[in-house]
Amino acid sequence: MMYQFFMIIASIVVIIILYKFAIKVRDKTVANKVIKFSLNKGRSSKANKKTCSFCKKKAKRLSFYATEVGGVVGVCDSCKPQAERRALLRL
Numbered sequence: 001m002m003y004q005f006f007m008i009i010a011s012i013v014v015i016i017i018l019y020k021f022a023i024k025v026r027d028k029t030v031a032n033k034v035i036k037f038s039l040n041k042g043r044s045s046k047a048n049k050k051t052c053s054f055c056k057k058k059a060k061r062l063s064f065y066a067t068e069v070g071g072v073v074g075v076c077d078s079c080k081p082q083a084e085r086r087a088l089l090r091l
């Protein structure tokens, strides 16, 4: 009886340790992904700098939206209503 009780306690402790370890590992991978993402973002925004995806004109300021196909478009202020009408997600 005492032995069974001990085994239950021991397995609970092991589960807690494993759970904490799993969280630590997951946090690390998430942090790495965020760093990679921000690096990629900086690079890609330099490549297609300040050109509206709709009218192809150069704009001082672009608003970025996610498209239904999973891409990202940058639109100028005059094309913004057009993007909103297409119900794109504002980033």
Ligand SMILES: [Zn+2]
Pocket (backbone or CB within 6 Å): 052, 053, 054, 055, 056, 057, 075, 076, 077, 078, 079
């Ligand atoms: Zn435009």
